[in-house]
Amino acid sequence: MYALVDCNNFYASCERVFDPSLENKPVVVLSNNDGCVIARSNEAKALDIPMGAPAFQYEKIFEKNNVYVFSSNYALYGDMSRRVMNILSTFTPDIEIYSIDEAFLLLAGFKEHFDLTTYGQDMIKAVRSRTGIPISIGIAPTKALAKVANKIAKKFANHTGGVHIIDGPEKIRKALSWTKIGDVWGIGRQYEKRLLALNIKNAQQFVELHDEYVRKEFSVVGLRLKRDLSGLSTLSLEATPLKKNIAVTRAFENMYSDYAELKERVSTYAVKIGEKLRRQDSNCSLLQVFLLTNPFRNDLKQYRASISVYTPHPTNSSITLVKTALTGLEMIYKEGFQYKKAGIIAMKLTPAKQKQFKLFTEENPKHEQLMKVVDLLNFRENGKVKFGGQDLGRTWKIKQERLSNRFSTRMDELIRIKI
DNA sequence: TCTGGGGTCCTAGGACCC
DNA sequence: TCTGGGGTCCTAGGACCC
Numbered sequence: 114m115y116a117l118v119d120c121n122n123f124y125a126s127c128e129r130v131f132d133p134s135l136e137n138k139p140v141v142v143l144s145n146n147d148g149c150v151i152a153r154s155n156e157a158k159a160l161d162i163p164m165g166a167p168a169f170q171y172e173k174i175f176e177k178n179n180v181y182v183f184s185s186n187y188a189l190y191g192d193m194s195r196r197v198m199n200i201l202s203t204f205t206p207d208i209e210i211y212s213i214d215e216a217f218l219l220l221a222g223f224k225e226h227f228d229l230t231t232y233g234q235d236m237i238k239a240v241r242s243r244t245g246i247p248i249s250i251g252i253a254p255t256k257a258l259a260k261v262a263n264k265i266a267k268k269f270a271n272h273t274g275g276v277h278i279i280d281g282p283e284k285i286r287k288a289l290s291w292t293k294i295g296d297v298w299g300i301g302r303q304y305e306k307r308l309l310a311l312n313i314k315n316a317q318q319f320v321e322l323h324d325e326y327v328r329k330e331f332s333v334v335g336l337r338l339k340r341d342l343s344g345l346s347t348l349s350l351e352a353t354p355l356k357k358n359i360a361v362t363r364a365f366e367n368m369y370s371d372y373a374e375l376k377e378r379v380s381t382y383a384v385k386i387g388e389k390l391r392r393q394d395s396n397c398s399l400l401q402v403f404l405l406t407n408p409f410r411n412d413l414k415q416y417r418a419s420i421s422v423y424t425p426h427p428t429n430s431s432i433t434l435v436k437t438a439l440t441g442l443e444m445i446y447k448e449g450f451q452y453k454k455a456g457i458i459a460m461k462l463t464p465a466k467q468k469q470f471k472l473f474t475e476e477n478p479k480h481e482q483l484m485k486v487v488d489l490l491n492f493r494e495n496g497k498v499k500f501g502g503q504d505l506g507r508t509w510k511i512k513q514e515r516l517s518n519r520f521s522t523r524m525d526e527l528i529r530i531k532i
Numbered sequence: 533t534c535t536g537g538g539g540t541c542c543t544a545g546g547a548c549c550c
Numbered sequence: 551t552c553t554g555g556g557g558t559c560c561t562a563g564g565a566c567c568c
Contacts, residue, residue, distance in 0.1 A: 144536035169534040212568045
Protein backbone atom coordinates (compact mmCIF):
# COMPACT_ATOMS: atom_id res chain seq x y z
CA MET A 114 0.00 0.00 0.00
CA TYR A 115 1.02 3.58 -0.68
CA ALA A 116 0.22 6.57 1.48
CA LEU A 117 0.12 10.08 0.10
CA VAL A 118 0.69 12.63 2.83
CA ASP A 119 -0.15 16.21 1.98
CA CYS A 120 0.15 19.28 4.19
CA ASN A 121 -3.09 21.20 4.31
CA ASN A 122 -2.81 24.68 2.78
CA PHE A 123 0.89 24.42 3.49
CA TYR A 124 2.20 28.00 3.19
CA ALA A 125 -0.82 29.42 4.97
CA SER A 126 -0.42 26.80 7.71
CA CYS A 127 3.27 27.74 8.16
CA GLU A 128 2.27 31.36 8.80
CA ARG A 129 -0.29 30.19 11.32
CA VAL A 130 2.18 28.14 13.30
CA PHE A 131 3.97 31.34 14.30
CA ASP A 132 0.84 33.42 14.77
CA PRO A 133 -1.92 31.28 16.23
CA SER A 134 -4.27 34.25 16.25
CA LEU A 135 -4.68 33.52 12.52
CA GLU A 136 -6.49 30.28 13.36
CA ASN A 137 -9.98 30.25 11.78
CA LYS A 138 -9.24 33.45 9.86
CA PRO A 139 -8.78 33.78 6.10
CA VAL A 140 -5.06 33.74 5.19
CA VAL A 141 -3.47 34.01 1.75
CA VAL A 142 0.16 33.87 0.66
CA LEU A 143 1.35 35.72 -2.44
CA SER A 144 3.92 34.78 -5.08
CA ASN A 145 7.16 36.65 -5.69
CA ASN A 146 6.71 40.37 -6.18
CA ASP A 147 3.44 39.97 -4.28
CA GLY A 148 1.90 39.11 -7.66
CA CYS A 149 -0.57 36.24 -7.37
CA VAL A 150 -2.29 34.23 -4.66
CA ILE A 151 -0.48 30.91 -4.35
CA ALA A 152 -1.83 29.54 -1.07
CA ARG A 153 -5.13 29.93 0.75
CA SER A 154 -6.50 28.81 4.08
CA ASN A 155 -9.89 27.08 4.00
CA GLU A 156 -11.53 30.33 5.05
CA ALA A 157 -9.93 32.13 2.10
CA LYS A 158 -11.06 29.38 -0.26
CA ALA A 159 -14.58 29.83 1.09
CA LEU A 160 -14.41 33.47 0.00
CA ASP A 161 -13.94 32.29 -3.61
CA ILE A 162 -10.43 33.64 -3.92
CA PRO A 163 -9.04 31.42 -6.68
CA MET A 164 -5.56 29.95 -6.92
CA GLY A 165 -3.41 32.29 -9.01
CA ALA A 166 -5.63 35.32 -8.48
CA PRO A 167 -3.69 38.52 -9.27
CA ALA A 168 -3.38 40.30 -5.93
CA PHE A 169 -4.14 43.77 -7.30
CA GLN A 170 -7.53 42.59 -8.55
CA TYR A 171 -8.48 41.24 -5.14
CA GLU A 172 -7.30 44.09 -2.94
CA LYS A 173 -10.88 45.16 -2.16
CA ILE A 174 -11.99 41.64 -1.28
CA PHE A 175 -9.00 41.21 1.02
CA GLU A 176 -9.86 44.39 2.82
CA LYS A 177 -13.56 43.79 3.09
CA ASN A 178 -13.15 40.32 4.56
CA ASN A 179 -10.13 41.00 6.76
CA VAL A 180 -7.98 38.58 4.85
CA TYR A 181 -4.46 38.26 6.27
CA VAL A 182 -2.06 38.61 3.35
CA PHE A 183 1.57 37.42 3.39
CA SER A 184 4.47 37.69 0.97
CA SER A 185 6.01 34.29 0.37
CA ASN A 186 8.72 33.31 2.82
CA TYR A 187 10.54 30.37 1.25
CA ALA A 188 13.21 30.25 3.93
CA LEU A 189 10.46 29.47 6.42
CA TYR A 190 8.44 27.08 4.24
CA GLY A 191 11.52 25.13 3.14
CA ASP A 192 12.65 24.61 6.70
CA MET A 193 9.18 23.62 7.93
CA SER A 194 8.95 21.16 5.04
CA ARG A 195 12.25 19.56 6.05
CA ARG A 196 10.94 19.10 9.59
CA VAL A 197 7.69 17.50 8.42
CA MET A 198 9.53 15.12 6.06
CA ASN A 199 11.93 14.10 8.82
CA ILE A 200 9.03 13.09 11.03
CA LEU A 201 7.34 11.17 8.20
CA SER A 202 10.56 9.24 7.55
CA THR A 203 10.28 7.73 11.00
CA PHE A 204 7.09 5.96 9.91
CA THR A 205 8.56 4.03 6.98
CA PRO A 206 11.99 3.57 5.43
CA ASP A 207 10.57 4.09 1.93
CA ILE A 208 9.62 7.66 1.30
CA GLU A 209 9.52 9.81 -1.83
CA ILE A 210 9.42 13.53 -1.20
CA TYR A 211 7.23 14.58 -4.08
CA SER A 212 7.09 18.32 -3.50
CA ILE A 213 7.59 20.86 -0.74
CA ASP A 214 4.36 19.77 0.95
CA GLU A 215 3.74 16.20 -0.24
CA ALA A 216 5.32 12.79 0.19
CA PHE A 217 4.53 9.25 -0.92
CA LEU A 218 5.20 6.57 1.69
CA LEU A 219 5.44 2.92 0.75
CA LEU A 220 3.82 0.81 3.45
CA ALA A 221 4.88 -2.60 2.16
CA GLY A 222 3.72 -5.37 4.46
CA PHE A 223 2.33 -2.94 7.05
CA LYS A 224 -1.26 -4.08 6.57
CA GLU A 225 -0.50 -7.42 8.20
CA HIS A 226 0.82 -5.83 11.36
CA PHE A 227 -0.86 -2.46 11.77
CA ASP A 228 -4.27 -0.98 11.49
CA LEU A 229 -3.53 1.50 8.71
CA THR A 230 -6.14 4.02 9.81
CA THR A 231 -4.60 4.18 13.27
CA TYR A 232 -1.14 4.35 11.74
CA GLY A 233 -2.23 7.33 9.68
CA GLN A 234 -3.76 9.03 12.65
CA ASP A 235 -0.51 8.56 14.55
CA MET A 236 1.32 10.36 11.75
CA ILE A 237 -1.15 13.23 11.87
CA LYS A 238 -0.68 13.56 15.62
CA ALA A 239 3.10 13.39 15.44
CA VAL A 240 3.42 16.02 12.72
CA ARG A 241 0.87 18.29 14.34
CA SER A 242 2.38 18.19 17.80
CA ARG A 243 5.99 18.55 16.66
CA THR A 244 5.59 21.16 13.89
CA GLY A 245 2.08 22.57 14.19
CA ILE A 246 1.31 21.66 10.56
CA PRO A 247 -1.98 19.86 9.75
CA ILE A 248 -1.74 17.01 7.22
CA SER A 249 -4.12 14.68 5.36
CA ILE A 250 -3.40 11.11 4.35
CA GLY A 251 -4.72 8.93 1.56
CA ILE A 252 -3.86 5.22 1.51
CA ALA A 253 -4.40 2.86 -1.44
CA PRO A 254 -2.76 0.11 -3.49
CA THR A 255 -1.27 2.53 -6.05
CA LYS A 256 0.07 6.07 -6.10
CA ALA A 257 -2.67 7.49 -8.30
CA LEU A 258 -5.32 5.95 -6.04
CA ALA A 259 -3.52 7.27 -2.95
CA LYS A 260 -3.90 10.71 -4.51
CA VAL A 261 -7.62 10.11 -4.91
CA ALA A 262 -7.87 8.82 -1.34
CA ASN A 263 -6.06 11.91 -0.10
CA LYS A 264 -8.58 14.16 -1.81
CA ILE A 265 -11.40 12.29 -0.10
CA ALA A 266 -9.66 12.40 3.28
CA LYS A 267 -9.37 16.17 2.98
CA LYS A 268 -12.78 16.87 1.51
CA PHE A 269 -14.63 14.88 4.17
CA ALA A 270 -12.25 15.62 7.02
CA ASN A 271 -15.13 15.67 9.50
CA HIS A 272 -15.88 12.04 8.67
CA THR A 273 -12.43 10.71 7.92
CA GLY A 274 -10.45 12.48 10.61
CA GLY A 275 -7.88 13.18 7.89
CA VAL A 276 -7.17 9.56 6.87
CA HIS A 277 -8.91 7.66 4.10
CA ILE A 278 -8.16 4.20 2.78
CA ILE A 279 -9.21 2.81 -0.59
CA ASP A 280 -8.87 -0.95 -0.90
CA GLY A 281 -10.76 -3.56 -2.84
CA PRO A 282 -12.51 -3.24 -6.24
CA GLU A 283 -15.76 -1.93 -4.83
CA LYS A 284 -14.15 0.97 -2.97
CA ILE A 285 -11.97 1.76 -5.96
CA ARG A 286 -14.98 1.95 -8.24
CA LYS A 287 -16.85 4.13 -5.83
CA ALA A 288 -13.95 6.54 -5.36
CA LEU A 289 -13.27 6.79 -9.09
CA SER A 290 -16.91 7.48 -9.92
CA TRP A 291 -16.85 10.28 -7.38
CA THR A 292 -13.67 11.85 -8.81
CA LYS A 293 -14.20 14.48 -11.50
CA ILE A 294 -11.98 13.89 -14.49
CA GLY A 295 -10.26 17.27 -14.17
CA ASP A 296 -9.35 16.50 -10.55
CA VAL A 297 -7.38 13.39 -11.47
CA TRP A 298 -3.61 13.63 -10.89
CA GLY A 299 -2.07 13.88 -14.36
CA ILE A 300 -5.15 15.25 -16.10
CA GLY A 301 -4.61 18.94 -16.68
CA ARG A 302 -6.68 21.51 -18.49
CA GLN A 303 -6.00 20.31 -22.04
CA TYR A 304 -6.67 16.65 -21.32
CA GLU A 305 -9.77 17.53 -19.34
CA LYS A 306 -11.16 19.45 -22.30
CA ARG A 307 -10.53 16.57 -24.68
CA LEU A 308 -12.04 13.99 -22.32
CA LEU A 309 -15.13 16.05 -21.59
CA ALA A 310 -15.67 16.35 -25.34
CA LEU A 311 -15.83 12.53 -25.36
CA ASN A 312 -18.29 12.66 -22.49
CA ILE A 313 -15.76 11.21 -20.06
CA LYS A 314 -16.69 13.05 -16.88
CA ASN A 315 -15.19 11.02 -14.07
CA ALA A 316 -12.19 8.82 -13.36
CA GLN A 317 -14.20 5.59 -13.55
CA GLN A 318 -15.20 6.34 -17.15
CA PHE A 319 -11.57 7.10 -17.92
CA VAL A 320 -10.30 3.72 -16.73
CA GLU A 321 -12.97 2.01 -18.82
CA LEU A 322 -11.45 3.39 -22.06
CA HIS A 323 -9.42 1.03 -24.24
CA ASP A 324 -5.67 0.92 -23.62
CA GLU A 325 -4.81 1.52 -27.29
CA TYR A 326 -7.02 4.55 -27.43
CA VAL A 327 -5.54 6.10 -24.29
CA ARG A 328 -2.02 5.36 -25.51
CA LYS A 329 -2.71 7.04 -28.86
CA GLU A 330 -4.43 10.13 -27.49
CA PHE A 331 -2.56 10.69 -24.23
CA SER A 332 0.79 8.96 -24.84
CA VAL A 333 2.38 6.45 -22.51
CA VAL A 334 2.00 8.92 -19.65
CA GLY A 335 -1.78 8.67 -19.92
CA LEU A 336 -1.66 4.91 -20.24
CA ARG A 337 0.45 4.52 -17.11
CA LEU A 338 -1.96 6.74 -15.27
CA LYS A 339 -4.92 4.67 -16.43
CA ARG A 340 -3.34 1.44 -15.20
CA ASP A 341 -2.37 2.94 -11.88
CA LEU A 342 -5.86 4.32 -11.35
CA SER A 343 -7.47 0.99 -12.06
CA GLY A 344 -5.45 -0.55 -9.24
CA LEU A 345 -2.50 -2.04 -11.15
CA SER A 346 0.53 -0.48 -9.53
CA THR A 347 2.46 1.08 -12.41
CA LEU A 348 4.00 4.21 -10.92
CA SER A 349 6.56 3.18 -8.36
CA LEU A 350 8.24 4.98 -5.52
CA GLU A 351 11.18 7.01 -6.77
CA ALA A 352 14.20 7.80 -4.70
CA THR A 353 14.22 11.58 -4.43
CA PRO A 354 16.82 12.26 -7.12
CA LEU A 355 19.17 15.16 -7.57
CA LYS A 356 17.73 17.90 -9.70
CA LYS A 357 18.34 17.70 -13.43
CA ASN A 358 17.83 21.39 -14.05
CA ILE A 359 18.11 24.43 -11.85
CA ALA A 360 16.44 27.67 -12.79
CA VAL A 361 16.34 31.28 -11.72
CA THR A 362 13.69 33.26 -13.54
CA ARG A 363 12.07 36.50 -12.48
CA ALA A 364 9.76 39.13 -13.81
CA PHE A 365 11.19 42.65 -13.43
CA GLU A 366 9.44 45.25 -11.35
CA ASN A 367 9.36 47.53 -14.42
CA MET A 368 9.90 46.94 -18.08
CA TYR A 369 13.45 47.39 -19.35
CA SER A 370 14.55 48.16 -22.86
CA ASP A 371 18.10 49.14 -22.04
CA TYR A 372 20.71 46.47 -22.64
CA ALA A 373 22.78 47.57 -19.63
CA GLU A 374 19.89 46.96 -17.25
CA LEU A 375 19.16 43.52 -18.67
CA LYS A 376 22.83 42.72 -18.37
CA GLU A 377 22.74 43.58 -14.69
CA ARG A 378 19.62 41.44 -14.07
CA VAL A 379 20.97 38.45 -15.98
CA SER A 380 24.29 38.70 -14.10
CA THR A 381 22.42 38.61 -10.80
CA TYR A 382 20.40 35.57 -11.90
CA ALA A 383 23.61 33.81 -12.95
CA VAL A 384 25.12 34.48 -9.52
CA LYS A 385 22.02 32.96 -7.92
CA ILE A 386 22.27 29.91 -10.19
CA GLY A 387 25.82 29.49 -8.95
CA GLU A 388 24.66 29.54 -5.33
CA LYS A 389 22.00 26.93 -6.01
CA LEU A 390 24.44 24.68 -7.87
CA ARG A 391 26.98 24.88 -5.06
CA ARG A 392 24.30 24.12 -2.50
CA GLN A 393 23.53 20.78 -4.14
CA ASP A 394 27.19 20.26 -5.02
CA SER A 395 26.65 20.16 -8.77
CA ASN A 396 28.30 21.61 -11.81
CA CYS A 397 26.51 22.51 -15.00
CA SER A 398 27.68 22.46 -18.60
CA LEU A 399 24.83 24.14 -20.41
CA LEU A 400 22.97 27.36 -19.70
CA GLN A 401 19.72 28.33 -21.31
CA VAL A 402 19.05 32.06 -21.26
CA PHE A 403 15.67 33.54 -22.14
CA LEU A 404 14.12 36.93 -22.42
CA LEU A 405 10.57 38.09 -23.01
CA THR A 406 8.29 41.09 -23.22
CA ASN A 407 5.13 41.51 -21.16
CA PRO A 408 2.53 39.10 -22.58
CA PHE A 409 -0.28 40.95 -20.80
CA ARG A 410 0.39 44.13 -22.73
CA ASN A 411 -1.32 43.49 -26.04
CA ASP A 412 -0.67 47.09 -27.00
CA LEU A 413 3.11 46.54 -27.10
CA LYS A 414 5.28 44.71 -29.60
CA GLN A 415 5.96 41.17 -28.38
CA TYR A 416 9.22 39.27 -28.56
CA ARG A 417 10.52 36.18 -26.85
CA ALA A 418 13.76 34.35 -27.40
CA SER A 419 15.83 31.70 -25.78
CA ILE A 420 19.24 30.22 -26.44
CA SER A 421 21.45 27.50 -25.02
CA VAL A 422 25.13 28.18 -24.44
CA TYR A 423 27.75 25.70 -23.27
CA THR A 424 30.01 26.71 -20.43
CA PRO A 425 33.72 26.32 -21.26
CA HIS A 426 33.84 23.40 -18.79
CA PRO A 427 31.54 21.96 -16.11
CA THR A 428 31.35 24.67 -13.49
CA ASN A 429 29.51 26.18 -10.56
CA SER A 430 31.66 29.30 -10.37
CA SER A 431 29.50 32.40 -10.42
CA ILE A 432 32.20 34.19 -12.41
CA THR A 433 32.15 31.68 -15.26
CA LEU A 434 28.35 31.43 -15.15
CA VAL A 435 27.93 35.19 -15.47
CA LYS A 436 30.25 35.28 -18.47
CA THR A 437 28.42 32.43 -20.18
CA ALA A 438 24.99 33.85 -19.48
CA LEU A 439 25.96 37.25 -20.88
CA THR A 440 27.21 35.63 -24.08
CA GLY A 441 23.73 34.16 -24.46
CA LEU A 442 21.96 37.39 -23.63
CA GLU A 443 23.94 39.26 -26.24
CA MET A 444 22.88 36.78 -28.90
CA ILE A 445 19.16 37.07 -28.23
CA TYR A 446 18.81 40.73 -27.24
CA LYS A 447 17.07 42.95 -29.77
CA GLU A 448 16.70 46.66 -29.47
CA GLY A 449 13.30 48.34 -29.45
CA PHE A 450 11.37 46.07 -27.09
CA GLN A 451 10.16 46.52 -23.54
CA TYR A 452 11.32 43.48 -21.62
CA LYS A 453 9.47 42.21 -18.58
CA LYS A 454 11.12 38.96 -17.68
CA ALA A 455 14.35 37.04 -18.05
CA GLY A 456 15.65 33.75 -16.76
CA ILE A 457 18.47 31.27 -16.76
CA ILE A 458 18.22 27.50 -16.60
CA ALA A 459 21.29 25.43 -15.76
CA MET A 460 21.24 22.06 -17.53
CA LYS A 461 23.45 19.00 -17.93
CA LEU A 462 24.24 18.90 -14.26
CA THR A 463 27.00 16.67 -12.94
CA PRO A 464 28.28 16.06 -9.43
CA ALA A 465 30.97 18.60 -8.63
CA LYS A 466 33.19 15.80 -7.34
CA GLN A 467 33.24 13.94 -10.66
CA LYS A 468 34.73 16.58 -12.82
CA GLN A 469 35.50 15.65 -16.39
CA PHE A 470 38.70 17.45 -17.26
CA LYS A 471 38.97 19.17 -20.58
CA LEU A 472 42.07 19.19 -22.66
CA PHE A 473 42.37 22.92 -23.28
CA THR A 474 40.06 24.73 -20.91
CA GLU A 475 39.91 24.34 -17.22
CA GLU A 476 38.56 26.30 -14.31
CA ASN A 477 40.94 28.56 -12.53
CA PRO A 478 41.42 26.61 -9.27
CA LYS A 479 41.09 29.83 -7.31
CA HIS A 480 37.39 30.05 -8.20
CA GLU A 481 36.42 27.18 -5.95
CA GLN A 482 38.05 28.71 -2.90
CA LEU A 483 36.71 32.12 -3.72
CA MET A 484 33.13 30.86 -4.06
CA LYS A 485 33.39 29.08 -0.73
CA VAL A 486 34.39 32.29 0.98
CA VAL A 487 31.71 34.30 -0.81
CA ASP A 488 29.02 31.80 0.21
CA LEU A 489 30.19 31.83 3.80
CA LEU A 490 30.23 35.62 3.98
CA ASN A 491 26.83 35.90 2.35
CA PHE A 492 25.39 33.41 4.79
CA ARG A 493 26.79 35.27 7.78
CA GLU A 494 26.16 38.78 6.54
CA ASN A 495 22.90 38.07 4.79
CA GLY A 496 23.97 38.60 1.18
CA LYS A 497 26.42 41.47 1.29
CA VAL A 498 29.01 40.23 -1.22
CA LYS A 499 28.19 40.98 -4.85
CA PHE A 500 29.99 40.61 -8.17
CA GLY A 501 31.09 43.44 -10.43
CA GLY A 502 28.33 42.95 -12.98
CA GLN A 503 25.63 43.30 -10.38
CA ASP A 504 24.21 46.62 -9.36
CA LEU A 505 25.97 47.40 -6.13
CA GLY A 506 23.62 50.24 -5.27
CA ARG A 507 20.59 48.10 -5.67
CA THR A 508 18.79 47.27 -2.49
CA TRP A 509 16.94 44.19 -3.67
CA LYS A 510 13.70 45.62 -4.85
CA ILE A 511 11.43 42.67 -5.25
CA LYS A 512 8.11 43.59 -3.75
CA GLN A 513 7.62 41.84 -0.42
CA GLU A 514 5.50 44.12 1.63
CA ARG A 515 4.12 41.61 4.07
CA LEU A 516 6.93 39.24 4.79
CA SER A 517 6.92 37.28 8.02
CA ASN A 518 10.12 36.45 9.90
CA ARG A 519 12.37 33.50 9.15
CA PHE A 520 11.40 32.18 12.55
CA SER A 521 13.08 28.82 12.30
CA THR A 522 16.36 29.61 10.51
CA ARG A 523 17.63 33.03 11.67
CA MET A 524 18.72 33.77 15.20
CA ASP A 525 17.76 37.42 14.95
CA GLU A 526 14.27 36.62 13.68
CA LEU A 527 13.14 34.18 16.35
CA ILE A 528 9.65 34.42 17.67
CA ARG A 529 9.42 36.70 20.70
CA ILE A 530 7.23 35.92 23.66
CA LYS A 531 6.31 38.45 26.28
CA ILE A 532 6.15 37.23 29.84
C1' DT B 533 0.63 50.63 -12.00
C1' DC B 534 -0.18 45.73 -10.74
C1' DT B 535 -0.64 39.25 -13.69
C1' DG B 536 4.93 33.71 -10.01
C1' DG B 537 8.53 30.44 -10.04
C1' DG B 538 10.47 26.02 -10.44
C1' DG B 539 10.30 21.53 -11.94
C1' DT B 540 9.48 16.71 -14.93
C1' DC B 541 8.48 13.87 -18.89
C1' DC B 542 7.22 12.79 -23.75
C1' DT B 543 7.10 13.40 -28.80
C1' DA B 544 8.46 14.80 -33.28
C1' DG B 545 11.75 16.23 -36.34
C1' DG B 546 16.35 17.27 -37.86
C1' DA B 547 21.19 16.28 -38.02
C1' DC B 548 24.32 13.17 -37.62
C1' DC B 549 26.65 8.26 -37.42
C1' DC B 550 27.74 3.45 -39.59
C1' DT C 551 10.35 3.03 -62.47
C1' DC C 552 13.50 2.16 -58.80
C1' DT C 553 17.02 5.10 -53.82
C1' DG C 554 18.10 0.77 -46.72
C1' DG C 555 18.02 0.08 -42.09
C1' DG C 556 19.25 1.00 -37.78
C1' DG C 557 20.85 3.90 -34.42
C1' DT C 558 21.97 8.40 -31.22
C1' DC C 559 21.71 13.04 -29.81
C1' DC C 560 19.73 17.47 -29.66
C1' DT C 561 16.05 20.93 -29.66
C1' DA C 562 11.52 22.84 -29.50
C1' DG C 563 7.13 22.48 -28.07
C1' DG C 564 3.56 20.80 -25.32
C1' DA C 565 1.63 18.48 -21.69
C1' DC C 566 1.68 17.86 -16.75
C1' DC C 567 2.84 18.79 -11.48
C1' DC C 568 3.18 21.78 -7.01
